[in-house]
Amino acid sequence: MAEITASMVKELREKTGAGMMDCKSALNESGGDMEAAVDWLRTKGLAKAAKKAGRVAAxxxxxxxxxxxxxxxxxxxxxxxxxxxxxxxxxxxxxxxxxxxxxxxxxxxxxxxxxxxxxxxxxxxxxxxxxxxxxxxxxxxxxxxxxxxxxxxxxxxxxxxxxxxKIGVLVGLESAGDKTKLAELGRQIAMHIAATNPLATRKEELDPAVVERERNVLIAEAKESGRPDNIIEKMVEGRIRKFFEEVVLLSQAFVVNPDDTVEKAVKAAEADIGAPINVVGFVRFALGEGIEKEESDFAAEVAAARG
CATH class of the missing domain: 3.30.479.20 (Elongation factor Ts, dimerisation domain)
Known part of the structure; x- marks a missing residue:
């Protein structure tokens, strides 16, 4: 079994917000696998569902x-x-x-x-x-x-x-309508994407592995309740729908008007723009996402420099 270090426990706490001992237990149960430890905490109800971004360090x-x-x-x-x-x-x-x-x-x-x-x-x-x-x-x-x-x-x-x-977003809108109004709508959607960091434009475009992993975690979490399988199935389906609402662009509540989803806002804008609108896709880059910067021990560096 991999050695569970203090830095691993610290990283897991930062990812999940779970307690120190819970994080240590999760790492022990998962053999030091960080992602498996996150899932273990979630099945125990000790960590929230996460669209986990890597620590931004670069x-x-x-x-x-x-x-x-x-x-x-x-x-x-x-x-x-x-x-x-x-x-x-x-x-x-x-x-x-x-x-x-x-x-x-x-x-x-x-x-x-x-x-x-x-x-x-x-x-x-x-x-x-x-x-x-x-x-x-x-x-x-x-x-x-x-x-x-x-x-x-x-x-x-x-x-x-x-x-x-620090964050850059592009969003493509196909339409034969008014280009000026279309560009303004696009900017609003791009701002929304910067704020919410969706994983895909439509649920069909989500990575199947991501959906499967989420479903497995939700099933394990629901089984902890001890309820019958037919109830668990309904619970999981409801939570999967909620997951889609959180990570799929067109299903998200629009930050400009949270009463509407992005999809409804786009549909409503078609009358003003004068033609159907298709959200082709988006690109979102956040500086340093997925990169870990090596942390230095300043005191140790000074001591080493002094010999």
């Missing part, structure tokens, strides 16, 4: 650019937030977002493409900037969305300069 910026029927978003990481406030770094991220748009968000094409105004690739330009600024940095990922007719709307949360911030 610095840098999200760059977003949208033009007409297409948009791109990139994440460029740096070691410190200080560099993210550097004008050279900000210009570089903006330029890289534009290159991503020109290359349909294809990451391999992006890093190999020529950097604007330089006779070198994006990858080589970033390497050069590492030497100039004096801090490690890298292009982590790129996303892209387009529509055949309609609008791609963008939103940047915690914006430091136009198009750059």
């Amino acid at each position: 610095e840098g910026l999200i760059g977003v650019v949208a033009s007409g029927n297409a948009g791109a978003v990139v994440e460029v990481n740096s070691e410190t937030d200080f560099v993210a406030r550097n004008e050279q770094f900000q210009k570089m991220v903006s330029d890289i977002a534009s290159v991503a748009l020109a290359n349909d968000g294809d990451f391999d094409k992006l890093v190999a493409a020529e950097y604007p105004g330089a006779s070198k690739s994006v990858k080589d330009y970033v390497t050069e900037m590492v030497g100039t600024i004096g801090e490690n940095m890298n292009v982590r990922r790129a996303g892209y969305i387009s529509v055949s007719e309609g609008a791609v709307a963008a939103y940047v949360h915690n914006q430091v300069v136009p198009g750059l911030g």
